[in-house]
Amino acid sequence: MSSGTLYDKVWNFHQVKELPGGSTQLFVGLHLIHEVTSPQAFSALNEKNLEVKFPNLTIATVDHIVPTLNQQRPFSDPLAEEMLATLEKNCKTHGIKFHGIGSNSQGVVHVMAPELGLTQPGMTVACGDSHTSTHGAFGAIAFGIGTSQVRDVLASQSLAMKKLKVRRIWVDGSLQKGVYAKDLILHIIRLLGVKGGVGFAYEFAGPAIEKLSMEGRMTICNMAIEGGARCGYINPDETTFEYLKGKEYSPKGQKWDKAIKWWKSLASDSEAKFDDEIRLDGSSIEPTVTWGITPGQGISIKEKIPNPEELPKNEQQIAKDACKYMNLEADQPIEGTSIDVCFIGSCTNGRLSDLQEASKIVKGRKVSAGIRAFVVPGSQKVAKEAKQKGIDQIFLMAGFEWREPGCSMCLAMNPDKLEGRQISASSSNRNFKGRQGSANGRTLLMSPAMVAAAAINGKVTDVRTLLQE
Amino acid sequence: MKQEFPKGEINLIKGRILAIKGDDIDTDRIIPARFLKCVSFSALGEQVFADDRKELKGKHPFDLDQHKGSNILVVNDNFGCGSSREHAPQALMRWGIRLIIGESFAEIFFGNCLALGIPCMTASKQEISKLQNLVNEDSNQIWNFNLKELSISNQKESFRLNLERGAYKMLYSGKWDATSQLLDEEEKINITVKNLPYLNNFK
Numbered sequence A: 001m002s003s004g005t006l007y008d009k010v011w012n013f014h015q016v017k018e019l020p021g022g023s024t025q026l027f028v029g030l031h032l033i034h035e036v037t038s039p040q041a042f043s044a045l046n047e048k049n050l051e052v053k054f055p056n057l058t059i060a061t062v063d064h065i066v067p068t069l070n071q072q073r074p075f076s077d078p079l080a081e082e083m084l085a086t087l088e089k090n091c092k093t094h095g096i097k098f099h100g101i102g103s104n105s106q107g108v109v110h111v112m113a114p115e116l117g118l119t120q121p122g123m124t125v126a127c128g129d130s131h132t133s134t135h136g137a138f139g140a141i142a143f144g145i146g147t148s149q150v151r152d153v154l155a156s157q158s159l160a161m162k163k164l165k166v167r168r169i170w171v172d173g174s175l176q177k178g179v180y181a182k183d184l185i186l187h188i189i190r191l192l193g194v195k196g197g198v199g200f201a202y203e204f205a206g207p208a209i210e211k212l213s214m215e216g217r218m219t220i221c222n223m224a225i226e227g228g229a230r231c232g233y234i235n236p237d238e239t240t241f242e243y244l245k246g247k248e249y250s251p252k253g254q255k256w257d258k259a260i261k262w263w264k265s266l267a268s269d270s271e272a273k274f275d276d277e278i279r280l281d282g283s284s285i286e287p288t289v290t291w292g293i294t295p296g297q298g299i300s301i302k303e304k305i306p307n308p309e310e311l312p313k314n315e316q317q318i319a320k321d322a323c324k325y326m327n328l329e330a331d332q333p334i335e336g337t338s339i340d341v342c343f344i345g346s347c348t349n350g351r352l353s354d355l356q357e358a359s360k361i362v363k364g365r366k367v368s369a370g371i372r373a374f375v376v377p378g379s380q381k382v383a384k385e386a387k388q389k390g391i392d393q394i395f396l397m398a399g400f401e402w403r404e405p406g407c408s409m410c411l412a413m414n415p416d417k418l419e420g421r422q423i424s425a426s427s428s429n430r431n432f433k434g435r436q437g438s439a440n441g442r443t444l445l446m447s448p449a450m451v452a453a454a455a456i457n458g459k460v461t462d463v464r465t466l467l468q469e
Numbered sequence B: 001m002k003q004e005f006p007k008g009e010i011n012l013i014k015g016r017i018l019a020i021k022g023d024d025i026d027t028d029r030i031i032p033a034r035f036l037k038c039v040s041f042s043a044l045g046e047q048v049f050a051d052d053r054k055e056l057k058g059k060h061p062f063d064l065d066q067h068k069g070s071n072i073l074v075v076n077d078n079f080g081c082g083s084s085r086e087h088a089p090q091a092l093m094r095w096g097i098r099l100i101i102g103e104s105f106a107e108i109f110f111g112n113c114l115a116l117g118i119p120c121m122t123a124s125k126q127e128i129s130k131l132q133n134l135v136n137e138d139s140n141q142i143w144n145f146n147l148k149e150l151s152i153s154n155q156k157e158s159f160r161l162n163l164e165r166g167a168y169k170m171l172y173s174g175k176w177d178a179t180s181q182l183l184d185e186e187e188k189i190n191i192t193v194k195n196l197p198y199l200n201n202f203k
C-alpha cells in the first residue's frame, strides 16, 4: 500500500467516513459541471427533493455542444440550445456560477478552470467527464465521474470512492526538440497499455516531467485516463506556483504565502512508498502517432505499422481490427500517410502554448491543397491571448480556419465532424471508431505541432523536418 | 410499456442471455456521442450500439428476434472503456439489461453500473467463451443468477462468477443508491470542511 505520496496526503484530508460497501466517502473540493452530464443529475436531485449542498464549490461552463462557427443564440441546433438552456436554468435555480458564452471565461472545462486559478494543489476535483484527470497537473486528485455521482456531489459535495493504488512513472532526461508532452504520454500509454493503469493513480515525476510547463503537464495528466488510470498527478513545484500566481481565483496576499507552504507540504515525500514504479528515458522518445483505434496503438514517426501477427497475443485481435478499420497496411511506414482533415484543439492540446508551437510550423507556409485544417482554441481566454499575439493570423494566412472555443471535433457533438471515411490528424485524445462524428471516420492522434506539419504536407510528417526559428 | 428498473436488494436475476463479442468495447460504441445530446435518458434504450447495429444491418445481437427480452449481457475484456458517460449503462439498462458478465470491466463503467443496481460480474476467459458458445447454440435457455452464491446456472451448467467485496455488499444489502448514504451523517461532512486549509483561508 502506498504511503507518504501526494495522493495519500490529499486523500486523507478529504476523507469523510468509511462506507458500508468498503469504499470511502470522499469530499470534493471543486466540482465542475457542463451541459452533457449534468441535466440528468439535476433532475434526479429534484426528484429526490434535494438541494445543492455547497453551490459555491460547483462551477459550470458549456463546451461539448457549442458550435464553433456561429455562437449566436439560439443555436441553430435546437437540441444543443435545449441543453445549454437547461444548464443555465439549473445554475440559476441552484445559485451556481456559470461561465457562459460571451463571459470571456467560457471554454472546455479542463482548459477554463485551470486558467481561472480554480484548480489548485491539494484539492479533490471531480467532473462528469473522464478527462478530469487533467487537473492533477496541479497536484490535485482529479477524476471523472458518472452522472449519478454528479448528483451525489451536488447533493452532498462528496462521493463514494475506493482508494487507488499509486504507480510512479519516473521520466529521466529531457524531451528532444520537436518532441512534446503529447508524444511522451502517447509513448507511456503505448508502453503500459490502455488498461495498464486500471486501479491506479499515476504519479508522473522525474527530470523530464519537472521541465514541462503547466500546459505540458496538463497534457500528460489529461491522457492518464487513456492509459486506464482514473487520475494522474504531478507534485506541485515552483512552475505550479508561478502559473497560479495572480490568477482570478488564486489566493492573494497573506493567504498566498500560507497556501504555498501548505501546497509544498503535499508533494510526495522522498521516502514515499509506491505500489509500483516504472522508469523511462524521456530523451529517447520520438514524435509519436497513433495508427489504430485505441490511444495505446501509437508508434514513433520512424516506425512501421506493426504486423498484428508479431504482436503479443492479447494485442493481435485489436491490431487486426485496427488495420482493417483504418485501412492501413501492416509493415508500412506511418510517415507519409495521406490525411484529409487537421484538427488542432481539445482539452489535451487546445491551450496557448499548443497553438503557439503549431503556429511556428505553419508560419509562412500554406496548408496543402485539398486539406481541411482548423484550429479551435480551448477557451475564450486562449482565443483572446492568441489573437493578441497574432497567432490567429499566422494560421489564417496559411489557410487554416480559426474557430470559436469548444470541444468541437474532439468528439463531434457539434457540427464539426469528419465525413465518411475521412482520416484526420488530430491533437485530441481519442481515436476510437467513430469518435470524430463519422461512424467510419478515422483518427490519427499526435501533437499539435505534428498536426500542423501534416496540414502543410498533406500527409503524416516528422515535425522535426519543418522546425524553423 | 413501463420498465421496472433495479431497486432494493439485488440477489436473484432470472432471464435469457445475449452475448457481444470483442475486447475493449468502449462507451462510444455502446452509445455513440451524437446521442448524448439529450436532457433525459429515456430514449437511450433504442439507441444502444446504434453504429454497430447499423453496420450489421439487423444482424447485431441487439436486433435479433431471438434476443428480444434478454436481460443478461455477456461480454469479453475491458468492456465499457473510454468516456465516463453514464449514458452507456443507462442505454443498456433501458434496453433491458439487468446483469453483465465479462472478463473485465473499465472502472468508471463498473461504478456507473453499480450506481444503477446492475452487477458487473467477472469470469475467466475460458468460462466466458464457454458461456458465449452455449448461448450461441441455444439462446432460449433460461438462466438463474444468484449473487449470494456468485453463480449463474441453467438446468445443466453452472458458472462461478466474481465480484469485489464492496460492490457485492452494496448490491446484496440494497445500498447501492449512494446518495442517501452520503447524506447519512452530514455533520461529518462539515467537520471535513472545517479541516480543509483551502476552504479556511489556509489557516
Ligand code: SF4
Pocket: A063, A064, A108, A109, A110, A129, A131, A346, A347, A348, A406, A407, A410, A411, A428, A429
Ligand atoms: S475536448 Fe474532448 S475530451 Fe476534452 S472535455 Fe471536450 S470532448 Fe471531452
